[in-house]
Amino acid sequence: MLTSLKRRKRTATFLALAAALTVAAPIAEARPGGGGSVGSRGSRTFNAPSATPTAPGTAAPMQRTQQQPGMTNPGMQAPQQGRRFGGGFFAGLLGAGLIGALLGAGFSGGLGGFASFLGLLLQVGLVVLLVSFAVRWFRRRSGQPAGAGAPYARSGLDQDQSPNPAPGGPSGMMGGGMMGGMGGARPVQQRPVQIGPNDYQSFERLLGEIQDAYSHEDKVGLRNLATPEMAGYFEEELNANAARGVVNRISEVKLQQGDLAEAWGEGADEYATVAMRYTLKDVTIDRRSDRVVETGAPQAVELWTFVRRPGRPWILSAIQQTA
Template sequence: MMSSKRMRAFFKTAAVAMALALPASIAISSVADARVGRGGSAGSRGSHTFSAPPSTKTSPMAAQPMQRTQAQPTAPAAAPAAKGGMFNRPGMGMLGGFAAGFLGAGLLGMLFGGSLFGGLGGLASMFGLLLQIGLIALVVMFALRWWRSRNAPSYASGPAHFDAGSAQPQGGPAAGGVGTTGSRLGGGLGGGLGGFGAQAAPASAPIRITPDDYDAFERLLGEIQTAWSNEDKAALARLTTPEMESYFTADLADTAAKGVVNKVTDVKLLQGDLAEAWREGADDYATVAMRFGLVDKTIDRATGRVVEGGEQPIEATELWTFVRPNNGDWMLSAIQQAA
């Protein structure tokens, strides 16, 4: 008798738990991802396509890699072979060269009958030379710091919901970030005397993003979502790169074949900041992290019935990369999901 009561109580408890869990599972499955890009990562970011954008306040985690892209990975440039020897250690640079010359002069003095420091006029001359080397190094160091501060790129505070304060110049192109002024100067004293000679131009160089640019990014967020929702292919071709247009056109054809249409309304930028901005040749690039709200749903074309999503606003965080060819208008070049 007791066992049958316990069994009935167990089944009642299980039935209540399933009843409570069912609405939650329905709500989870009702997320439509009907917005442009369908919640995936696609497009190209120039030479930065296969490197993750720097983290920001809006998107502190690494972005998802591209799932669709027409860019081709390039092999990293081979590093020059390290030379051996006491004064060719990494970081010795100009001071190492002076030390090597100093030791060479002493050895020549010994070979020609003098003491180790005979060729330099004795111990007092040695200390005098070291003092001169130290003064020269200080002058060069301060000169380089002044030059870097004078030529450092400036980042304007973005209007509205954009905050550019977290965007900082990253490492050189090999590291996948924005090249800094220091990298163009050969890395300071550690680069040796050769650092003052002609340097090869970097593959990408940082650029300044103005409040007008941030206004353009926010405007494009809304216009592209609206064009996608209205299936306006002409507008998508005007606002995006040919690569992104091809992806969006294929996605629209897929939804049409399924007899549904994606509808996105009430798009509102909630927070955004600059991840990185750089120039490649005649093209400017900017990757911006954006958290925005929207009403996202999929509707049956024949009946108008909501298949997925609903009228409840949701939030999404994505990294959008914009490109500006030849100082023209900004266009969407890539979308990446925040991890």
């Protein structure tokens, strides 16, 4: 009897705790980027940024990015495939025909002398036409995705800029800033970039403006402050919040400490990865009742990568968490 009473008390206590945990707002990472590592850092996307006093640990690898490791130049692959198709296949047929002609059989057999030779030429001409048609058809099939933009995940500052694909990933500022062209695969040429006080002010300003635009679900503002790739990720998160019937409110963002991890240039693109420790008020509320359903951590340490082109302001291109 006593044992049964104790069990009932423990069960009641457990249920009470479970109910309290259900009512209390859980701690979640709901700020821009969802507390993950997303975006692109040019040719360094899959390389960890250098450690800094603000972020002494290793940065978490990218979980979502448009950069593709080890991607070769698509403009070089299609012609090579076409040459293999038109060369090996056609050479095999032509070789078979010539051997047959030397043996007195030709393609059709039974013909000899000059008539056999003319028949061979006619059949070779027919094969040339068929192979040429097949090669053109094959090249159109293989080249269609490139024309539609599939191999190049456009994520630069300018959507109207012509792509400049190269080994290692997509083109454009956020696609890698590669310097290899259609003429051949070349390693990315990097150069040092000097970062000054005005740049640091821009980074701090962008930290606050992006958080504010995200909090107000300002998709147009986010497109002006981030690359199309990052703006796309933010819009997905905002759409997911809307589907859940919640909104993420971020306020009181203040940079506590920040330092430069690395800065470099690729072609016309300039990159800067900055470690930032900042405080914020991060809550997710129900759209109908304004009830707080999630509470974010009051402090974050992240690595933000910014990118720009000459005469253009810095914009956000990646967010990485610290391990």
